[in-house]
Amino acid sequence: LTFGYFIQPLETRVGAQRASLGLAQTFPWFGTLKAKQAAACQQVEANYADFQDTKLKLFREVRLAYNELYFLHQSIKLTQDNLQVLNSFKELARVNFESGKTGFVSVLRVEMEEQELKTKLDFLRDSKTSFQAAFENLLNVTLQKEMIFPDSLELVTLSYQQKALADSLIANNQQLKQLQFQAQASQEQTELAKLMSRPSFTVGVNYLFIEERSGVDIPENGQNALLFPQVGMSIPIFHKKYQALQNQASLNREKTNYQIEHTTNQLQSQLEFLLRDHIDAQRRLELNNGLHDLAERSLSLLQTEFTTGRTEFEEVLRMERKLLTYQLELVRARVDINNAVYKINYLIGNEEFKY
Numbered sequence: 001l002t003f004g005y006f007i008q009p010l011e012t013r014v015g016a017q018r019a020s021l022g023l024a025q026t027f028p029w030f031g032t033l034k035a036k037q038a039a040a041c042q043q044v045e046a047n048y049a050d051f052q053d054t055k056l057k058l059f060r061e062v063r064l065a066y067n068e069l070y071f072l073h074q075s076i077k078l079t080q081d082n083l084q085v086l087n088s089f090k091e092l093a094r095v096n097f098e099s100g101k102t103g104f105v106s107v108l109r110v111e112m113e114e115q116e117l118k119t120k121l122d123f124l125r126d127s128k129t130s131f132q133a134a135f136e137n138l139l140n141v142t143l144q145k146e147m148i149f150p151d152s153l154e155l156v157t158l159s160y161q162q163k164a165l166a167d168s169l170i171a172n173n174q175q176l177k178q179l180q181f182q183a184q185a186s187q188e189q190t191e192l193a194k195l196m197s198r199p200s201f202t203v204g205v206n207y208l209f210i211e212e213r214s215g216v217d218i219p220e221n222g223q224n225a226l227l228f229p230q231v232g233m234s235i236p237i238f239h240k241k242y243q244a245l246q247n248q249a250s251l252n253r254e255k256t257n258y259q260i261e262h263t264t265n266q267l268q269s270q271l272e273f274l275l276r277d278h279i280d281a282q283r284r285l286e287l288n289n290g291l292h293d294l295a296e297r298s299l300s301l302l303q304t305e306f307t308t309g310r311t312e313f314e315e316v317l318r319m320e321r322k323l324l325t326y327q328l329e330l331v332r333a334r335v336d337i338n339n340a341v342y343k344i345n346y347l348i349g350n351e352e353f354k355y
Contacts, residue, residue, distance in 0.1 A: 015210040024204025035192040042185035046178045053174035060346040065135040067335045072128040073149045074331045079121045082324045086114050093313055106313040113317055153334045156341045169271055172349030179260045186253035190246055197242035202232035274344050281336035292326040299323055
């Protein structure tokens, strides 16, 4: 839409031209607008896939942070329970020393064990504070109350078999989707660059405001003029510019295709390692379940033998340390199983565990 006002009026037979009003529309070559729409839509899809990837990654990080807090909570609880057991051992060692059954070194060994566990307990508490701060940052909140954790972490199972996981990775991973949409957008931009090198057309209408001439009597004196149609054509001259745009879009598509191939290989390797970690965590859970039961029975027998003087107190302490280790490994194995599942679900774009 244009408007012009003549400072020096242009005289015509029917009067002076005072102003003009023009309305024109340019139309690109056939298919250009459709190509622009297609390229823009593909880029929007790529941006949305990036948003989905960021969202799923955040859900995964929240889950992992919660699991680490659970592990630290259980570690603190088990260490505190173990300190109480050591305190009873110390009383038992002192009674046996006073009765002459053992030397004072048994009492000292318990105290050494206590100091080590207290130092470890302080470290676990500091770690929990740090992890809770990170957890709050992920949620963008400040927790006003102490977090409550279950006694046992519920195990999460994989939704698919290994072959189905590999197929779902290719079909649903958001990083791959983003790259695929970018490759399609580059393809559309190549076609768009070709169409932009074609001519464009303009059609319009002009309306002239004519001032009436005074002192004369002529037909159509001062009558405004409507001139129609106005037709134009714009022919691009610098074709090298559009050829460069085509080459750029083609190279972008080629680069993105290489990125898709590289990312696919990386994600498949990550999936294999996560499946290995998942299987290993299941093995450790089964192993430490059995070792924990054996350690409990062994500790009970060693306590009885120690009270009758048939075993050294050091054996009792060693078995107590093993029992604590197996308890912690049980918690760690359950956490690792769930962590592996959450990481795999992120890779395959599974939104079932996003909340």
